[in-house]
Amino acid sequence: MAVMERLEFRLLTDGSSDAVLIHPITWILQQHFRFAINGTWADLRRLPNPPKDLRGRIEVALDLYPCDVLFIHRDAEGESLEGRVAEIEDAVVGLSDPQVPVVLVRMQEAWFLIDEPALRCAAGNPHSGVSLTMPAIDTLEQIPDPKRMLYDLLLKASELTGRKRKKFNPGRQVRRLGELIEDYSPLRRLTAFRHAENETLTTLRDCLDAVPTIDRRRKQ
Known part of the structure; x- marks a missing residue:
């Protein structure tokens, strides 16, 4: 089995300010894998007619920003974590590209x-x-x-x-x-962050055959 040496990920967000989530996502990856990591924001703002629906935004992001894995951010906005995750899962049905849902109970600023x-x-x-x-x-x-x-x-x-x-x-x-911020481990006390970390590990293992080589998780 070939050893992955580099991971390219993209982040699709609700808004431009949410692009800062690249940093905690990168941190999560660095806690478990030794390969090089490069993440960029999938910026759809310059499109003449950017899609409004989630499925359309995901398809355009994958087309314009090829990657190993796409992280899809949504704020819960009154919905449950499970409800938003289900919404993302419905939107990616039939797509072969690996995706990870990143759902925040509150706005992204809470994580900082x-x-x-x-x-x-x-x-x-x-x-x-x-x-x-x-x-x-x-x-x-x-x-x-x-x-x-x-x-x-x-x-x-x-x-x-x-x-x-x-x-x-x-x-x-x-x-x-x-x-x-160099250490995002305090966020492991939040359900949404733990969910994002676990989904990241599961997706990379199941879709990319990426086996975690280190595990820096600890009880908070």
């Missing part, structure tokens, strides 16, 4: 409220002494508006005032935060 030092660095003020109230990991999926909370924390950590404060772009800093 886990690392205060990284958040301070992303805000451009790593040595800030301002007090930040970070949420407990176990409450992340219950936060009504994680995006607002994350943006507010970034702005507070920046300690900017006046004109610089008005020009502060928290969306850009979230993308930087995704890069700066």
Whole structure:
């Protein structure tokens, strides 16, 4: 059996800001496999008439962004995790390309409220002494508006005032935060993250014959 040396994955998301999920997905892969990993976002925004339905978006993403595996993101948006996963599974019926569902109970920003030092660095003020109230990991999926909370924390950590404060772009800093977080293991306490990790391992094993060579999972 040939040993896989490189994995190319693509991420199809609900919106452009969700492309930051490439970082926790890459982290998951790095916890279990030794091959090189390259992930990119399947950007459909420049198409003259991008498809609206999920099946159409998946087909176009696979056509424009060939890959070993496609990660398909959806926010639960009031639906259950199981319901959204079933929706994705229905949308990929008949497609031979490997896919992994990534369903978040809340918006993706909830997955980046886990690392205060990284958040301070992303805000451009790593040595800030301002007090930040970070949420407990176990409450992340219950936060009504994680995006607002994350943006507010970034702005507070920046300690900017006046004109610089008005020009502060928290969306850009979230993308930087995704890069700066080195350890996403606290998210293993969340059902949605554990589901994404388990689905990743199952898909790579069953569809690509990729056998995990390391397993850094531990009880959180």
